[in-house]
Amino acid sequence: MASMQTGLSRRPGLLSGARDDFFLCDIFDALPKDDMASMEHPLFSLSTRPDRRILNYTHNGVEITVVPSVKGLATLFDKDILIYCISQLMAAVNAGREVTRHLRLTAYDLMVATNRETSGDGYQRLREAFERLAGTRITTNLETGGQDVTTGFGLIESWQIVRATKGGRMVQVAVTLSEWLFRAVMSKAVLTLSREYFSLRKPLERRVYELARKHCGRQAEWRIGVDVLAKKSGSASPLRVFRKMLRDMIAKDSLPEYHLQEEAGDLLLVTRRDQVVLPTEGPVLKAATIEKARALMPGWDIYALEADWRDVWHRSGRPSLRSPDAAFLGWLRKRS
Numbered sequence: 001m002a003s004m005q006t007g008l009s010r011r012p013g014l015l016s017g018a019r020d021d022f023f024l025c026d027i028f029d030a031l032p033k034d035d036m037a038s039m040e041h042p043l044f045s046l047s048t049r050p051d052r053r054i055l056n057y058t059h060n061g062v063e064i065t066v067v068p069s070v071k072g073l074a075t076l077f078d079k080d081i082l083i084y085c086i087s088q089l090m091a092a093v094n095a096g097r098e099v100t101r102h103l104r105l106t107a108y109d110l111m112v113a114t115n116r117e118t119s120g121d122g123y124q125r126l127r128e129a130f131e132r133l134a135g136t137r138i139t140t141n142l143e144t145g146g147q148d149v150t151t152g153f154g155l156i157e158s159w160q161i162v163r164a165t166k167g168g169r170m171v172q173v174a175v176t177l178s179e180w181l182f183r184a185v186m187s188k189a190v191l192t193l194s195r196e197y198f199s200l201r202k203p204l205e206r207r208v209y210e211l212a213r214k215h216c217g218r219q220a221e222w223r224i225g226v227d228v229l230a231k232k233s234g235s236a237s238p239l240r241v242f243r244k245m246l247r248d249m250i251a252k253d254s255l256p257e258y259h260l261q262e263e264a265g266d267l268l269l270v271t272r273r274d275q276v277v278l279p280t281e282g283p284v285l286k287a288a289t290i291e292k293a294r295a296l297m298p299g300w301d302i303y304a305l306e307a308d309w310r311d312v313w314h315r316s317g318r319p320s321l322r323s324p325d326a327a328f329l330g331w332l333r334k335r336s
Contacts (some may be wrong), residue, residue: 023104025084028301035190036189039191043074046235068135069137076207080110082181093185104175134157136155138155153178191213191217197209197256204245207234209256221272282310282314283310283327
């Protein structure tokens with residue numbers, strides 16, 4: 001399709017003002033990406049009920065105030081929308097496509113990619129998530145893209161249902177991200193998340209995973225005081241209750257990529273579950289192979305597919321490959 005050859009939609013009239021510079025979210029299976037600033041600091045409510053508190057957070061010189069709308073604070077599940085948008089933009093940037101902070105996306109694709117229900121109730125919850133994201137206001141001195149200034153913004157600047165069914169269910173949505181978030185994307189201040197992130201159903205599990213991914217990353221281990229973790233998670237629970245929830249998580253041991261362990265001194269130890277194969281490790285693919293892969297899988301995030309292939313190679317015992325390029329292309333053909 002022509003829309004897969006360019007990152008821009010040229011259809012006028014999607015929002016008032018008849019924008020003609022929309023980035024079309026059309027990349028299949030893009031690797032989930034999250035911005036490092038919101039992974040590091042609590043910008044989202046962990047509550048699953050309307051949360052109308054004003055949140056104030058100060059840590060190591062960073063100051064954040066989060067003010068809700070009448071709909072309540074944006075939640076960690078609402079953040080799925082931002083992760084989807086960031087993932088699409090980064091996949092396009094890596095593919096050399098032109099991007100903009102004005103996006104057009106298909107609601108169903110977003111819901112499938114983020115493991116959300118696609119029922120009528122699911123669409124209604126998605127609409128409410130857009131409303132909370134647009135209504136929640138943040139004032140902070142957090143730096144993105146090398147700019148350290150105090151600024152106020154909404155998590156998304158605006159959104160609009162572009163096309164709906166006769167029953168009113170959204171089909172296509174136009175979204176404008178904040179300049180603050182778009183700067184983070186363009187400066188590549190993002191990290192890849194496990195695809196299993198969207199299967200985590202408890203907000204605190206997601207939040208602890210975010211912090212583990214940000215701070216432990218590819219290291220073997222990372223330690224943090226439980227009191228500091230409670231603060232950085234944004235939990236509103238008393239410390240004794242937070243500690244109990246953390247122990248339940250430790251017993252469940254279901255976080256992707258990381259294992260949690262309680263240590264003396266009221267510390268949490270985070271360790272890697274296994275060794276992740278980085279893009280610079282293992283079989284080396286030629287640039288021509290990547291181009292052939294794009295032709296085989298039009299519209300897919302080739303770098304996400306390459307990462308999946310490397311993971312399969314790693315889990316199968318890192319076998320010696322006579323021709324990594326042929327092996328990769330053969331693996332793709334089985335998926336097409």
